[in-house]
Amino acid sequence: MDSRRCLRSKRMSYIWCIHSVMNNLLKKETDSRVRKLQQTIIDARADACIITSAVNQYWLCGFIFDGYLMVFPDGEPMLFVKHPSDIPDERVKMIRKPEQIPDRLHDAGMPLPARLMTESGVLPYNSLLRLQAALGMPEIINVSGELRRIRAVKSVYELNQIRESAAIHTQVYGLIPSLYHEGMTDLELQIEVERQMRLHGSVGIFRSYGENMDIFMGSMLAGDNAQAASPFDYALGGKGISPLLPQGANGTPLVSGITLMVDMAGNYRPWMDDMTRSFVITQAPDIAWQAHQLSIDIAGTIEQTSKAGTCCADLYHIAEEMVKERGLQPYFMGTAQQAKFIGHGVGLEINEPPVLTPRSKEILETGMAIAVEPKFVLPGIGAVGIENTYIVHENELEKVTLCEEELIIL
């Protein structure tokens, strides 16, 4: 073997080795996740669970497909796949339609399920009725909420993905002052940020749960556009540029005296972080600096006082108390339409459990990742405040969005 071939062969075997280590790691991850779902199936005394959503297919398999992932109380799952036709997984059984599942089950010596868990929170009514009829009318049990609760507690691998995403997110936000130039609109600046996000590996879309979560790559709100209420379930709204997507930047000129809040997606890995930073155009009134400092202080206090075991409602109460103390209630989380909300879990979807609201009954658990976003909307000025993502440990919160928190002057 000449030296070049030898080198190449060494390099190939190194790549193969990395590939194989990654594959083993991913297999361990997905096996462990399948076991968690199997416990849920057992607890619900169900016979099987069928997974159809991209997020949960990916979480349980490491890839997505058009078809039905069927998980049983024990043993290996079965993958009933419409396409693609080339998945290298021996658990795959190709089908053209759900009506073929009973035959495939029969061939494998499996009975039809009498009690079936499905993602009833996301699967369209007609698709679920068709699936139910195809499988001989099993009783349907909703697994959507329970899967969200299981996914809320992340593995070491998953938490590392959030840290990695946050590190890239920080790099991209660091570019914002250099992307800005005088005379820009919010939308023009957002477009340059979107480009940098893509160049840094953002896949573009990001996943969310629920029917009112449309958004494009995130939100940038300048001046009084931060007051505009939108139909979507985000902390703040914005008018947007289309009646079909009334959300976010609306072409507001970035003029002296207003603030700009940047809450663009942290989707640089399948597991995401969430981060907001705020900017001042040239100069802003004192109240903008005060409200922004309060946001930093609230996030800092929550970081200092919270850990596994803390009630999620308490995080909201800490914020509410501090806001009252400084008399900024009229601007907290909006003006006309105020969100009773201080943050949320984050992971494969941008809005995972737990939810940080005064009525939340949830408790922080080790391995959760939460985004804390105390924000203020100041009429005539704009939105200010920060949002950080934290990982919950036994004795502390770990901040992963390590980006300058002060108001930055553009």
Add this chain to the structure above:
Amino acid sequence: MDSRRCLRSKRMSYIWCIHSVMNNLLKKETDSRVRKLQQTIIDARADACIITSAVNQYWLCGFIFDGYLMVFPDGEPMLFVKHPSDIPDERVKMIRKPEQIPDRLHDAGMPLPARLMTESGVLPYNSLLRLQAALGMPEIINVSGELRRIRAVKSVYELNQIRESAAIHTQVYGLIPSLYHEGMTDLELQIEVERQMRLHGSVGIFRSYGENMDIFMGSMLAGDNAQAASPFDYALGGKGISPLLPQGANGTPLVSGITLMVDMAGNYRPWMDDMTRSFVITQAPDIAWQAHQLSIDIAGTIEQTSKAGTCCADLYHIAEEMVKERGLQPYFMGTAQQAKFIGHGVGLEINEPPVLTPRSKEILETGMAIAVEPKFVLPGIGAVGIENTYIVHENELEKVTLCEEELIIL
């Protein structure tokens, strides 16, 4: 009044006048659409129809909201709105949850519906069960398909939006040669095209129907990435850059001898066009030119021979015949996974009726807009072909995507 105030006042009244004309036009449009849905409700002998999807809310109201649009066989619809709270429409009744709808109906002297049409094709199972229970368990009838059929035939206003979108789409595609530089990957070029799309008014996301239509701003396929099968319901696939979105560009270097197919979204208006153009990097084998010319010829033949009354299946048969004649069947609409499909309707969603397949029973109607996309995938080279959007008239097809069709050398 000084002259400046007078000028301003004239300008304001001009703007107000334009605004008022637009509002009247939109009101006429939405009134006419509501009447079409009312006929469907009457035909189904239903008591009401509840609309929850953004696309159909927009189509029927001109705006979207979080809540329930309730249409009756006659009279004005009612809008049960959770948020935003500031919609200037007297038909709005604010609610916090669907369980409050019966009281609001009662206040208006309306009975609960016994037969209710809903968007069962898109509304999640649990959301529909909750709505059904809230309304006293009416019988459920699916309106999704019928709404799609109604929307497939567009008004003059809607068709003009498609023409306007196509004109901007053409401008953006015209920039591609200037955005390309040697040494780029497919993804790097796509990112520059995305930026131009946004600068030209693209809202970013685009709407589609069905559960397997994830995509980000469109598709660019270079070289053999065009052969990769994806789980999504698009004519061609691509590996993508994330296991959560295995679709489109994957970082393929744009090297001499391969082709690049550009099928980015035409979402410059709520009503969209759809257009594909193909490029050669430096040079390509003869077969690439031949297959591309065949695509142009197929689209041209369909344009010459089709009009209102033509069977949609015939459009596919024309293409199939021409492909056989030139012996290019192994490359038509994919290689390993070939789509039996030559195009689709387009409008507020990218995949509207009619569908142009050999089994389609649909007939072209005046006012439909269709995208015709005969494409070829050449192993070792890449994808070639074009896609045009046509408006169906009584005696002809009108091409609206007026952009150079030849293979362009980059």
